[in-house]
Amino acid sequence: MALNTENIRLVFGLKLKQLRLDKGMSLSDLSQKSGLSISYINEIEKGKKYPKSDKIVALAAAMDVDYDTLVSIKLSKRLEPISELLSSNILTELPLELFGIDPANLLELLSDAPTKISAFIGTLIEIARNYNMSVEQFYFSALRTYQEMHDNYFEDIEIAAEQFLADRSISDEMILDERYLADVLRKDFGYSIEDINDKTHPGLHGVRSLIIPRPQANRILINSQLTSIQRAFEYGREIGYQYLKLKNRLHTTALVEAESFEQLLNNFKASYFAGAIIIKRTLLVQKLKGFFALDTWQPDVLVDMIRYFNTTPETFCYRLSNVLPRHFGIKQLFFLRFSNFSGQNRFEMTKEMHLARKHNPHTVKDEHYCRRWIALNILQELAEQQPAKDSTSILCRSQISHYVDTADDYFVVSFAKGMATSEHLNVSVTMGIYLDEDTRKVIRFLDDPTIRRREVNETCERCRLFNCKERMAAPTVLQKRRKNEELRKVIHRMIQEN
Known part of the structure; x- marks a missing residue:
């Protein structure tokens, strides 16, 4: 296990504290037996100081362990997850200050409750393994969180x-x-x-x-x-x-x-x-003001805007996520990218970002995304039009989606286009805007009857719309959740009756 100097101090402090607690010793007890001050031992346990050899000898003798046991960087089984975290490059590579975290405070937290924190870290590591999350994916998730914290505007x-x-x-x-x-x-x-x-x-x-x-x-x-x-x-x-x-x-x-x-x-x-x-922000803001002031939904205006800026739908939508929060007060939105091979009924979410809150939809492993989403429907429509349609053409569709589980409404705009670098691969990029009073004041055309309105959900496995014609799988997750809820009610009722 390769550790830097700071982490070696922390490992020593964690071991010292765990040994002391295992032996039922207070800081005062260890101080009296070792001849070291309480404040000095406390600094050691928090990873702020590393004692000299003579003081390590005194601590080892006070706790009746040998010197090598105390200085070894091997942690006990209970602290193995912390050991794994420290031996990785996550703490050293991830600039915690960007997230408002003082690294010194984090190390102090690890030393204050090592067993509980170890269990928590172990859980996170296990989740990451189950989802085959690499270090690169962890960094990418951290980056996405960083963008969301700043409304993706810098x-x-x-x-x-x-x-x-x-x-x-x-x-x-x-x-x-x-x-x-x-x-x-x-x-x-x-x-x-x-x-x-x-x-x-x-x-x-x-x-x-x-x-x-x-x-x-x-x-x-x-x-x-x-x-x-x-x-x-x-x-x-x-x-x-x-x-x-x-x-x-x-x-x-x-x-x-x-x-x-x-x-x-x-x-x-x-x-x-x-x-x-x-895509210069001054020019984009000016054009968006004109677009939002329209009385009717006009997708061609958006497509023309993309062509005017000589850009792709993805770069355009991503640029919208930069300016909408700051210049229009639209802070509740999500950005998604889906890929699909023409003719197949399998869709992969390859990028997502949520501003201000964790919106639906989001990445779900091994489940079927709702086939009522415009982000998927537009890919199916594009596949049906190929190869008759010009490969450089951009489809643009919209929908007001009502999520049945949360009762949230979103104005969703999707663009779809074939990928130039991969045959038969189509991609849709989608911007979803949460509909509240402020947003409705900014976007005038939301009441246009030509905009399709649909009830949607997250995945088929979680959906209670049993009469859905687009369903791809049974609501197994929902059924399991309801079964567990019913079991809890029965247990509670039987306890109350007795």
């Missing part, structure tokens, strides 16, 4: 993006494209740009871009199947890395290479920067 990056545009005298009306951003990379940052050769490097198939650092000039290799719009975003993100001076970085778009939380965070910052220079 003023410092917005200002940096606007400064970049101002430095180059780029007007609001000028939309940055692949050619312009490629020139910036070459002329301002000395990059060379090449296509990825699938024949020479077949392992790079599906990778959008690869950065090869060089002392003189970095090389950026681009997937030749990417559209011009996708290339523009890749170049914009690389400019973000350079302009924001982000050193610890990913070299590809494949998140599996992530070795630390900082790399994922920097990748997010660079991507946010790319979105901000391509």
Whole structure:
């Protein structure tokens, strides 16, 4: 087990405290037997100090254990989960300060109630194993939480993006494209740009871009199947890395290479920067105000907006999640991305984000997502239209979804499009806006009768809409929950009667 100095202090403190408690000794008892002060022993147990050899000898003698037992970094079975946590790089790599957590306070919490905290950590580790969660997925979940905490809006990056545009005298009306951003990379940052050769490097198939650092000039290799719009975003993100001076970085778009939380965070910052220079917030806010003021739902206006900004539906929706909370007061929303192979009835949620509260829907393992969701219906519609429809076309559909279990209403907008880099793979991106009084004041067309209204739920396995024609599976989770509730009622009633 590889531990840094801080964690070695904590391990020693945890062992000392557990041994003392096992022997029924108070701090005062240990102080009297060892000759060390209560305050000093307390500092040791909290991992703040590591005693010198003579003091370790005194502590070992006072508790009737040998020296090697006390200094060994091996923890007891009860504390093994804490040991596993400390030996991982999570505590050292994850910048806890971003989440308002003082690392010193966390270590003190571990030392204050080690057995209870150990049980809790063990539970989290077991859940992660059951769901095959890797360290990279843990970092990604932490990043998503960080975004949600800040309403996915970062003023410092917005200002940096606007400064970049101002430095180059780029007007609001000028939309940055692949050619312009490629020139910036070459002329301002000395990059060379090449296509990825699938024949020479077949392992790079599906990778959008690869950065090869060089002392003189970095090389950026681009997937030749990417559209011009996708290339523009890749170049914009690389400019973000350079302009924001982000050193610890990913070299590809494949998140599996992530070795630390900082790399994922920097990748997010660079991507946010790319979105901000391509879809300028001042211009986007102006256009959204006009759209929300319409009396009727007009999906073509949104699709035209995406084409105007020379972007993809996903980047556009993601940019909406940046500006809606800050500039329109719409803070209750979710963002989802689903993938589906044309002709198949299997849908995978590949990205999700929830602002302000944990909305439905969210990722559920081994269950069938509600087939009434517009996010899935639009993928089925797209598959039916292919290959007759232009592969570059974008479908846009909307729905007001009423969740039967929570009675929450959402205005949901979905876009669907085929993937240029993968044959027969279609993707939908969805923005769901919680409907409260404030939102209804902002969006005028919500009463348009052409917007479909449907009762929906989370998954078939949890749904009480028994007459649903779209059901894909029996409500097994719901049935089990009701059976347990009925059992609790029977037990309670029998106890009360006696």
